[in-house]
Amino acid sequence: LKEKSAILIKENILEQDLVKAHDQIELLNEKNYSLNKELKTSLRHNKYRNIEKIPKLKLEIVNWSSQRNQLLAEVKSYQSKVNELQNSFKTLQRESKLKIERTEEEKRQVTSEFAAYRQKTEKKESELKKRIVNDIGLKNNKILQEKEKSKHLESTVRDLEKKLMEAEIENKNLIEKLSKTPTEEAIEETSTAFEARLDVDALAQEKQRNRALQECLMKTSQQLNETTLALKGKERG
Helix, strand or coil, X not given: CHHHXXXXXXXXXXXXXXXXXXXXXXXXXXXXXHHHHHXXXXXXXXXXXXXXXXXXXXXXXXXXXXXXXXXXXXXXXHHHHHHHHHHHHHHHHHHHHHHHHHHHHHHHHHHHHHHHHHXXXXXXXXXXXXXXXXXXXXXXXXXXXXXXXXXXHHXXXXXXXXXXXXXXXXXXXXXXXXXXXXXXXXXXXXHHHHHHHHHHHHHHHHHHHHHHHHHHHHHHHHHHHHHHHHHHHHXXX
């Protein structure tokens, strides 16, 4: 009985183990099915990648390589342009520096020449002012002399006019007082007329000379005024 009991117990344990084994087999079959399904899906995805995605990726890689090469070429071109611009900039810097130095030298030279020219101009202006002042003094003296001459001529003209009037009155009185022959009267009238004509001619000449002196005096005064105004204008300038 003990042996049968032991055998039954073992069989029962074996049956339980067998059931468990069947359950595990079913689980393994399910896992296997699932793995096969996943494998098929992976194979399909792998096939899709090999057929479509990988060529697309390769094409994209080729495009990217082309773009990269193009960008590298552009970068190289830009670098070359940058180098050219840098060289041009350095050249311009040198030229600008030379131009600035040349301009400063010209400025110093012009400043020196301007200072010399200004000194020379001031000297000439001073000499011109002195000469103008001297000329004004000479012209003032000349004007005074001309005025004196004019006064003298006016006095001479007045004296001649007075003498002429006195001579005319005297001749008239003599003619009235003296009775002469027609021949003497004719000679006397001729002589009187000749003397009177001489006095009138002398008076006319003196008047003309006085008029000429007056005109010369006016011109000289006008020139003196213009010279004075010009000198004042230069002094203001």
